[in-house]
Amino acid sequence: MLQVQFIRQNKELVLERLAVKHFKEPGIVEEVLALDDQRKKLTLEYDETQAKINSASKEIGKLMASGDKAGAEARKQDVAAFKQALGPIDESLRETEKNLHDTLVKLPNLPGANVPPGKTPEDNVEVRGGGVKPTLAEGSVPHWDLAKKYNLIDFELGNKITGSGFPVYINKGARLQRALISYFLDYNTANGYTEVLPPYMVNEASAYGTGQLPDKEGQMYFVTEDNFYLIPTAEVPVTNIYRDEILKEAALPVRMTAYTPCFRREAGSYGKDVRGLNRLHQFEKVELVQLVQPEKSYGVLQEMVEHVEKLLISLNLPYRILNLCGGDMSFTSAQTFDFEVWSAAQEKWLEVSSVSNFESYQTNRMKIRYKDENGKNQLLHSLNGSSLALPRIVACLLENNQTPEGIILPEVLRSYFGSDRIA
RNA sequence: GGUGAGAUGCCUGAGUGGCCGAAAGGAACGGUUUGCUAAACCGUCGUACGGGUAACACUGUACCGAGGGUUCGAAUCCCUCUCUCACCGCCA
Structure with a gap:
């Protein structure tokens, strides 16, 4: 707040x-x-x-x-x-x-100086992009058909076990998940982030701290017996690590990365964009969180954007970076860059990462402070971003790389996956 | 799940009704000393919200796990809750 x-x-x-x-x-x-x-x-x-x-x-x-x-x-x-x-x-x-x-708490965060005016997603400003949209061969199909063809993901089985939006990854599909998680974490830790494996359920204070409560209650799964929320993103438990802490300046910046499953009720979002991996109730994601001095946060935001960008480049996926306009930003964010990846068979952009500076909006709630050089306690700025959310990355990898000889995986994944293709 | 013991400042730990925002030790920070390191010595060493000030100074209130209660007065007594530890049971 x-x-x-x-x-x-x-x-x-x-x-x-x-x-x-x-x-x-x-x-x-x-x-x-x-x-x-x-x-x-x-x-x-x-x-x-x-x-x-x-x-x-x-x-x-x-x-x-x-x-x-x-x-x-x-x-x-x-x-x-x-x-x-x-x-x-x-x-x-x-x-x-x-x-x-x-x-x-009814007041949202204030948009930063470089946030473009505008109200709807159409008003978001494309900052830059990269990669080449592939021209798919005749007979190319969307990822849900590829998932079936190569026996990677069983959506119906997930319905049986749990319900819609809880797919079961099988065989090479499961292996691909593991490969992506490992690759993303290794990439992040190689760039100075500390790996964290946090709880997947949080208490009310933590959900409040990052701003999920009070207004996004309905979007989280809630365990009534113990009053725990299933995390919608690793941002929640990871940022809360430092709740009510006063850090020494020498401990800064705090840079953390975490893989967690994410649970989202997605109440009210039905329709055609929920097909396949486009929108799930449970999905895998690797997240980045930083806590930095206020004067550094916008520099760090750019650095995080470039960090995620390089990751996407290494995957050879066509992407674009959007500077979200004031009307399309989240309640708690001061500035957000969304990353979208081109889904060649669906012929649309899919959001795979969102990198935000929250300035002191979250840290004020969580009382995350540091002692500055004058010995005064000051709120830190918090930032986070996905690197990356898996399902849509998988969708694009499958669709964009489909060939008669199978799905050819990008170089960086091969050692993790144990093969250069899914065939 | 059962039984028992606990929860005090960055840490250890004293404090069982007023003189306690809290002893002592350690850590940390600043300084003196020192060829360097170490040691020794001196000093500083919680947070929030108010009042006050140009800014300091100064000053009020609250906080000893959380919430209530008793009392003129609570870290200290009582109740509830949460959590931690130990042992037993169950178990990946």
Whole structure:
């Protein structure tokens, strides 16, 4: 969430930036400021009254010790009166704090300076692209047919075991998953990221910390027995590693990478784009997370974009990078670059990675700070990105590389996969 | 799942009603000393939200796992919850 102090000092800027995000309730900004004023006023009243109680209590102790029972009794009467006054102050202070918090979390993150204006996906700006869209031979088919032909993935079997959106990878299909995960992790660790294998379920505090709660509740699977959420992305457990921590500057930057399955209910997304591997309830993903000093975060964002880009280049997949416009960005992001890969048989772009700078929006919730050179505690900036989400990569690898001699795999995967092709 | 013991600052650990935001030791940081390292010595060494200030200073309140309660006063007493450890049971 945003910092109240920042909103107070930059009200005009906040309103202007919220407009870029097409935020519909700019009135919340004034609401926040009013609630914060009230909070301060009540805090002062509370503190002053409590101070009276504390000093009177100390006096009582001394009076008792010196044997002045009557004096002590008199002071007790005073305390009783102070406490009576404190009750309602305490109550309204709590209520105000809760209102302030509940109002504050309704404000999305502010888009950064380089976020293009615009409202819909059509307004996203293509930054650059690479690779060549292959010309497929006559009789080429989409990945779900290839998956069947080479016995790689059984979608129906997944229906039987669990339900739709839970495919079963078999034989070389399963091996390909493992190869991709290993390759991605090795690529990331070779570039300075520390490998992490986190829990796949998180508690409420963690889901709140990265911003899945309160508003995206319905998108996560929830285990009622223990109040755990199945993670929709490794971002959640991995970023929360540093929740409530104050890091030394020498420990920065924090760079982590993690493979996890991701679970998403995808409530409300039915239709033709759910065919095959395009949209699943469970999928594999390797994620990147960084925690860095504020002044470095945009440089790091570019660095992460290039990192993911090189990974895609190594896979020989035609890609494009989009700078998401204000209206298409997520609630919590300050700037996001999406990576899309060309699915040659479906003839469309599929999103395979999303690299974002959250500035201090997540870290403010999680209280992830560092001690700067002046010894002051400051919020860090958090960033994350996929490198990469597997299903759509697999879809494109299968479709784009299909030949009469089988599916020819890119060089970098062969040692992991144990063969140069799926035939 | 059962029984028992616990949860205090970066760590270890003292503290069973007021003099405790909290002893002591260690770590860390700054300094003195030193050819260098080590040692020794001196100092600093929690967080949040207020008030105050040009900024410091100064100052109030809260926090000893979380939430409630008793009391003039709670780290300390009571209740609930969570978690940790040990042993037993079960088990990859």
